[in-house]
Amino acid sequence: MKHFLDIHTTDAADLRQMIDMGQKMKSARNGRPKGTPDDEQPLKGHMVALIFEKPSTRTRVSFDVGVRQMGGETMVLSGREMQLGHGETIADTARVLSRYVDLIMIRTFEEATLQEMAEHATVPVINGLTNRTHPCQIMADIMTYEEHRGPIADKKVVWCGDGNNVFASFAHAAGQFGFDLTFTGPETLDPERAWIDWAAAKGRPITIDRDPHRAVAGADLVVTDTWVSMHDPESAKERRHNQLRAYQVNEDLMSKAKPESLFMHCLPAHRNDEATSAVMDGPHSVIFDEAENRLHAQKAIMRWCLGK
Ligand code: CP
Numbered sequence: 329m330k331h332f333l334d335i336h337t338t339d340a341a342d343l344r345q346m347i348d349m350g351q352k353m354k355s356a357r358n359g360r361p362k363g364t365p366d367d368e369q370p371l372k373g374h375m376v377a378l379i380f381e382k383p384s385t386r387t388r389v390s391f392d393v394g395v396r397q398m399g400g401e402t403m404v405l406s407g408r409e410m411q412l413g414h415g416e417t418i419a420d421t422a423r424v425l426s427r428y429v430d431l432i433m434i435r436t437f438e439e440a441t442l443q444e445m446a447e448h449a450t451v452p453v454i455n456g457l458t459n460r461t462h463p464c465q466i467m468a469d470i471m472t473y474e475e476h477r478g479p480i481a482d483k484k485v486v487w488c489g490d491g492n493n494v495f496a497s498f499a500h501a502a503g504q505f506g507f508d509l510t511f512t513g514p515e516t517l518d519p520e521r522a523w524i525d526w527a528a529a530k531g532r533p534i535t536i537d538r539d540p541h542r543a544v545a546g547a548d549l550v551v552t553d554t555w556v557s558m559h560d561p562e563s564a565k566e567r568r569h570n571q572l573r574a575y576q577v578n579e580d581l582m583s584k585a586k587p588e589s590l591f592m593h594c595l596p597a598h599r600n601d602e603a604t605s606a607v608m609d610g611p612h613s614v615i616f617d618e619a620e621n622r623l624h625a626q627k628a629i630m631r632w633c634l635g636k
């Protein structure tokens with residue numbers, strides 16, 4: 329069963345093949361209206377369940393559109409409205425859904441929910457974000473970097489802010505695609521030890537530098553994300569803002585990176601908190617290309633899962 333659960337648990341050659349396939353499918357659509365189907369219909373006759381236990385704009389729309397472009401059909405399910413949200417086990421949900429659909433994408437809280445779904449489903453399962461990782465996002469980000477600047481291998485990527493789930497998948501990508509990753513943020517919001525150790529074991533030790541200006545010096549890519557994630561308690565907001573203010577990505581900080589550096593943010597953003605509008609709308613920013621590439625990268629991920 330080819331589940332797409334995380335970047336570090338997927339074969340590096342397969343990841344590369346997915347990025348290249350995403351780019352190929354994107355080029356093939358060049359100039360065509362958004363709603364038109366692809367010439368190739370690899371998902372024709374396939375039904376895909378998209379389960380959301382947390383809010384989403386990009387993941388929801390890009391998966392839905394991607395399936396339809398490839399000739400398949402979707403059903404978007406909210407966790408709350410399913411029996412899953414009312415006591416039915418994840419394992420039973422996985423077994424039942426597998427009788428109806430060909431592929432399951434789930435956005436959830438605990439990683440254990442995703443793992444249990446994958447363990448008991450007899451169809452492929454895709455991770456659409458957990459509290460711990462967000463692999464589809466980083467596949468789109470790698471694709472975006474490479475379409476603007478060529479291979480990401482050996483480039484310097486600097487993450488500013490919270491060592492969260494999106495950072496975790498960047499750490500995995502550093503090991504799998506072979507780039508240098510620096511984390512700059514307060515010690516209290518450091519990434520998980522497990523991911524730091526994993527990247528080091530892969531020969532791509534993560535640099536941790538508390539000084540954002542020193543960290544960003546010479547960067548090829550500067551990345552940030554919201555200071556408060558969907559799974560973080562609202563009560564943490566004020567403390568996090570105080571701790572993270574020094575790590576805001578603004579024009580002054582971006583000026584320390586290479587002149588040809590790119591700026592990324594997975595969105596949704598809180599403008600003028602983690603990044604200023606001047607940076608988000610400025611010459612280094614590729615944030616809307618990232619959002620678009622969710623569509624193309626995920627189409628390739630789904631084809632890989634289904635062997636299509
Ligand atoms: N970046 C991302 O996953 O966005 P959504 O929460 O809108 O899906």
Ligand code: NVA
Pocket residue numbers: 457492493494553554556557558559594595596
């Ligand atoms: N770190 C954010 C990413 C949202 C796409 C969150 O988990 O809320």
